[in-house]
Amino acid sequence: MSGPVDVERVVHQIICDILGQTPDELGTEQPLAAHGWDSLASLxxxxxxxxxxxxxxxxxxxxxAHTVRQMADLVAGELTLKANTR
Incomplete structure (x- = not known):
């Protein structure tokens, strides 16, 4: 992955796969709970x-994190932290 856009795209696709939705159906700013994001999907x-x-x-x-974008930001932050500790 080369940057935040790639992280968001990957996180978006993973969440879409879990929820059985397409990226067009699930926007990056929409509340995940409105699309069936429950405790099992979260785990x-x-x-x-x-x-x-x-x-x-x-x-x-x-x-x-209640949206794809918020989750992507969280993942991107962890990836940055991980890269900086090497």
């Missing part, structure tokens, strides 16, 4: 994001 999302993107997300910060 799956956390596991997939951490596994596929190689990050460890803070659980409170993850649950505070």
């Amino acid at each position: 799956e999302g956390l596991a997939v994001l951490e596994s596929e993107l190689g990050v460890a997300l803070d659980l409170r910060a993850f649950h505070a």
Whole structure:
């Protein structure tokens, strides 16, 4: 991944896959709860994001993210932190 746009695209696709929606159906600023984001989807999302993107997300910060964009920002921040500690 080369930048924030790529992170957002990947996070968007992962969340769309979990919710069974297309990127056109689920915008990056729409509340995930309006699209069926519940506790099970959240747990799956956390596991997939951490596994596929190689990050460890803070659980409170993850649950505070209510849109794709907020989750992408959280992941991008963790990736930046990880890159800076190498």
